[in-house]
Amino acid sequence: MATDKIMVIGSSGQIGTELVMELRASFGNDNVVACDLKSSAQEVMESGPFETLDVLDKTKLLELIKKHHITQVYLLAAMLSATAEQHPMFAWKLNMESLFNVLELAKEGHIKKIYWPSSIAVFGPTTPRQNTPQYTIIEPSTVYGISKQAGERWCEWYFKKYGVDTRSLRYPGLIGWKSAPGGGTTDYAVHIFHEALKKNTYECFLSENTALPMMYMPDAIRATIEIMDAPAEKIKIRGGYNLGGISFSPKDIAAVVAQNCPGFTITYKPDFRQQIADSWPASIDDSEAKKDWGWKPQFDLIAMSEDMFLNLKKNSGKI
């Protein structure tokens, strides 16, 4: 069987940085082409092919797909929740047109399989907040959430109408040590680790009891590769699977950080991101993903925090 050739669009971002390296480990360095507007992390640039690409340029996108004989596209380029509220029209353009470009090329037979991430941001203030089910009220109140809701519907439509093999996860807030987050409402949960190590204090832009669904990056990368590897008949939902990991508030994570950094202090200064966070679930019911393709998270808050500190300290030469 011919090896899959993979393109990751948005390879310089929080997820792309880690996903490219994991895919290269599984599929071979030369079979994973990283693409972004800007250069990616050094290990991504040095370990395999990289192409500069504006995903809104469909002609160039097709040219690169043909040049590298691409069969699968992971489309990660997007504007995230907090930045999208500041630039609503461009966020809509980027988040939707990038998806249409990829879906259309798949419909025309140039790509066999697409991964496109959705988000907990599809949910809104009228959604039940605790243990939010897969099927529930979905009335997002952010530009980003509206684009994710629309994207989910379009993925399903292209699957039903044209048989385009689309796969999607509603990621919670993602936390990793290798890359910086890119303008989301859940970014505080990454910043807190860096600031604890640098200054032993952190000013949080969400209030202390704002619980949100979160996940450690290794779990998210594994879920992404698992859903893409699953046989097509196991994928019952083409719009976006709920994906559960950890649920915690700034106060919860601050307590765990303090166990690793004695004397650590946190203050709270909620800004416009508080309203976004208040419209999202506190925890997620991911039983459909568990049932359909065997999803199982591995990291809880303690295990995640220990691994974050270990790697950040190693990286900065502190251990």
Ligand code: NAD
């Ligand atoms: P990010 O902002 O860190 O990275 C996005 C990357 O896309 C950046 O490197 C950027 O340069 C690139 N990009 C932007 N415009 C582009 C264009 N026109 N052409 C090519 N590249 C372009 O985002 P991320 O956190 O890695 O998120 C990736 C995807 O996952 C997004 O769809 C996001 O909505 C989704 N998601 C992320 C999270 C999270 O917590 N990180 C949670 C839910 C969903």
Ligand code: SER
């Ligand atoms: N982490 C993302 C954000 O805050 C959720 O999609 O925008």
